[in-house]
Amino acid sequence: MRLFAIILSFILIQNITYGGELMSPIDTGFDIKAILPLLNKGELGFIENSKVRPKQVSLFSLIDAKPDKVWEVLTDYEHYPEIFPSVLECKVVKVEGDTTFVDYKLDAVLYSLRYRLKHRHIPVRSIEISVVSGDLKSGEYRYDLYPYEDKTVLIYSIKASATDTSFILKKIVKKQPTMDEAINISTAIITLNNIKDAVKKRAKDNK
Amino acid sequence: MSMKIGLISDIHGQFDRRLKTLFKDVNHILCAGDVGDLNIIRQLNEIAPTLSVRGNTDNSLRDILPEYIFCKIDGLKFFVVHIMEKSDPLWQELSRLIYSLKPDVVVYGHTHNYYASSSNNIIFVNPGSAGSNRYPIVRTCGILEKMDDTLLVQIYELGTDIQMKYWQSFSIKNNNHTK
Numbered sequence: 001m002r003l004f005a006i007i008l009s010f011i012l013i014q015n016i017t018y019g020g021e022l023m024s025p026i027d028t029g030f031d032i033k034a035i036l037p038l039l040n041k042g043e044l045g046f047i048e049n050s051k052v053r054p055k056q057v058s059l060f061s062l063i064d065a066k067p068d069k070v071w072e073v074l075t076d077y078e079h080y081p082e083i084f085p086s087v088l089e090c091k092v093v094k095v096e097g098d099t100t101f102v103d104y105k106l107d108a109v110l111y112s113l114r115y116r117l118k119h120r121h122i123p124v125r126s127i128e129i130s131v132v133s134g135d136l137k138s139g140e141y142r143y144d145l146y147p148y149e150d151k152t153v154l155i156y157s158i159k160a161s162a163t164d165t166s167f168i169l170k171k172i173v174k175k176q177p178t179m180d181e182a183i184n185i186s187t188a189i190i191t192l193n194n195i196k197d198a199v200k201k202r203a204k205d206n207k
Numbered sequence: 208m209s210m211k212i213g214l215i216s217d218i219h220g221q222f223d224r225r226l227k228t229l230f231k232d233v234n235h236i237l238c239a240g241d242v243g244d245l246n247i248i249r250q251l252n253e254i255a256p257t258l259s260v261r262g263n264t265d266n267s268l269r270d271i272l273p274e275y276i277f278c279k280i281d282g283l284k285f286f287v288v289h290i291m292e293k294s295d296p297l298w299q300e301l302s303r304l305i306y307s308l309k310p311d312v313v314v315y316g317h318t319h320n321y322y323a324s325s326s327n328n329i330i331f332v333n334p335g336s337a338g339s340n341r342y343p344i345v346r347t348c349g350i351l352e353k354m355d356d357t358l359l360v361q362i363y364e365l366g367t368d369i370q371m372k373y374w375q376s377f378s379i380k381n382n383n384h385t386k
Contacts, residue, residue: 031307031308033307034303034304034307034308035275035304037297037300037303037304038274038275038297038300038301038304040297041274041297042261042273042274042275043273043274043275044273044274044275044276044277045258045260045273045275045276045277045278046276046277046278047258047276047277047278047279048278048279059273179252179256181256181258182248182252182256182257182258182259185258185272185273186270186271186272189269189270189271189272189273190270193270
């Protein structure tokens with residue numbers, strides 16, 4: 001159980017091979033207003049209807065802070081190693097218009113992965129993330145922020161497969177290719193919980 | 208060609224190996240929580256792609272399983288949640304959400320009693336408990352089969368032998384939820 005959770009945390013911002021554009025669930029007609037009251041109890045996982053693997057997985061979570069505070073954490077790349085335990089190093093290499101290019105070094109148990117991602121910012125609304133180069137071949141991710149009272153619904157979407165990441169995950173997924181959606185849901189939960197904790201910690205530190 | 212989905216809930220850490228036989232033809236498995244431990248999810252995934260929510264006893268799986276799942280499989284919309292009780296403080300919000308999302312099927316658990324019924328073109332299925340006999344209730348799980356415009360819900364008793372205990376078919380011909 002612990003090992004599995006650790007492995008999941010290692011694939012935090014990675015994963016591989018995708019087929020199709022990653023969309024915000026809100027843009028696909030998902031009625032977010034209907035789920036808002038229930039997010040106080042826990043997350044909602046949304047899995048698209050696709051026969052092509054990997055499927056898009058989106059996780060909705062409620063964060064007890066306004067969107068600008070959540071945005072601050074999401075775009076604070078230099079502090080990602082403190083926010084996400086599996087990120088060893090994180091460095092902004094260049095900014096071109098609304099796009100920030102970031103180099104990552106990720107702990108993958110027995111070795112580390114190095115790769116560059118580009119993050120397209122639509123301030124306080126969404127961040128579209130894709131792979132540029134390095135140990136990751138492909139993969140699409142995005143954050144969408146939705147204000148709700150004094151809180152934020154943060155939606156993290158993943159369209160990727162874990163097959164080319166750590167050798168342990170590769171073995172798991174090779175044996176059970178159907179694990180992709182379950183792994184992506186767990187990855188999204190861990191990611192959102194890390195962000196939630198970081199937002200909470202900053203609010204506490206600022207008091 | 209028909210599509211089959213294995214429905215299971217309240218396993219409480221006790222995986223019945225015979226599920227491998229019962230679910231051998233299913234395309235997916237939906238689990239409505241109270242899984243018990245992560246090994247169960249792994250074992251279910253060995254049978255078919257499994258999506259599971261967490262139940263009220265799944266605190267150790269909080270980083271693994273979400274509270275709710277809304278998914279689309281072969282054109283059918285499913286909403287999965289562990290508790291669907293009127294006594295739940297969030298009952299009204301949950302009902303509102305379900306009627307807003309308009310899933311074809313709601314899969315839930317918690318009561319350990321199997322159940323299948325339809326309301327406002329939404330089919331509600333509780334496959335019962337596939338885990339330990341905490342109460343004097345038989346262990347059960349279900350299979351949902353989609354055949355053209357019909358959904359067939361079958362509940363199987365996991366007793367000394369596995370036998371079909373109950374079935375009900377639902378027409379989805381006039382169901383405009385499904386896209």
